[in-house]
Amino acid sequence: AQSVSQHNHHVILSEAASLELGCNYSYGGTVNLFWYVQYPGQHLQLLLKYFSGDPLVKGIKGFEAEFIKSKFSFNLRKPSVQWSDTAEYFCAVKANQGGKLIFGQGTELSVKP
Amino acid sequence: DAGVTQSPTHLIKTRGQQVTLRCSPISGHKSVSWYQQVLGQGPQFIFQYYEKEERGRGNFPDRFSARQFPNYSSELNVNALLLGDSALYLCASSTGTKTGELFFGEGSRLTVL
Numbered sequence: 001a002q003s004v005s006q007h008n009h010h011v012i013l014s015e016a017a018s019l020e021l022g023c024n025y026s027y028g029g030t031v032n033l034f035w036y037v038q039y040p041g042q043h044l045q046l047l048l049k050y051f052s053g054d055p056l057v058k059g060i061k062g063f064e065a066e067f068i069k070s071k072f073s074f075n076l077r078k079p080s081v082q083w084s085d086t087a088e089y090f091c092a093v094k095a096n097q098g099g100k101l102i103f104g105q106g107t108e109l110s111v112k113p
Numbered sequence: 114d115a116g117v118t119q120s121p122t123h124l125i126k127t128r129g130q131q132v133t134l135r136c137s138p139i140s141g142h143k144s145v146s147w148y149q150q151v152l153g154q155g156p157q158f159i160f161q162y163y164e165k166e167e168r169g170r171g172n173f174p175d176r177f178s179a180r181q182f183p184n185y186s187s188e189l190n191v192n193a194l195l196l197g198d199s200a201l202y203l204c205a206s207s208t209g210t211k212t213g214e215l216f217f218g219e220g221s222r223l224t225v226l
Contacts, residue, residue, distance in 0.1 A: 004155075034214075036217075043116075043117075043219040044203065044205075045217075046214055046215075046216075090155050090156070092155075099144070099146070099161045099168055100146065100158040100161060100169050101146075101148075101158065101215060102158070103148075103155030103157070104155050106153075
């Protein structure tokens with residue numbers, strides 16, 4: 001069965017610090033990978049996605065993620081976080097021919113001003 | 114353009130009761146999926162519908178059912194509510210069953226007492 005593991009449950013950073021959130025998945029076939037963000041009181045929004053091609057994917061608000069197939073990983077990065085990045089971040093995977101998303105348990109990011 | 118809309122936003126039920134949650138997808142989207150998000154966890158897949166047909170079902174008991182209407186809106190029904198059904202129920206729409214990106218509504222928060 002597919003599963004997604006996010007390494008950190010809660011991350012606390014100061015503004016301008018660099019961010020890396022880990023995500024590993026278990027599935028042997030071709031996958032589509034996603035990072036979603038949920039700001040306080042708002043709905044889930046797509047940050048970025050990987051379907052194929054360049055494994056380094058750039059998303060909105062300065063976020064990027066790198067797909068490393070050999071490590072089954074899709075880590076999220078941002079060079080310099082802002083207070084407005086405070087939110088919960090979810091990694092998700094979809095089997096290439098499937099319709100459902102499998103989500104990780106989420107990482108809560110708190111950025112101190 | 115309106116995003117995915119869900120109703121009601123909040124509701125409180127008692128054990129044993131039944132609940133119906135509603136979702137209107139983004140205009141032009143033919144696929145609707147339902148997810149359950151328990152506090153502190155990532156969303157879990159319940160159902161996917163496309164063109165009024167069920168295309169996928171997650172590991173949920175038969176107390177959970179759903180349907181999609183000709184206008185592509187959808188309802189999720191949960192019978193014989195248990196305390197453990199308390200969660201945020203998310204609806205997501207997409208253009209098809211295989212396309213990757215899901216657009217989420219703000220959810221219906223169900224509390225079972």
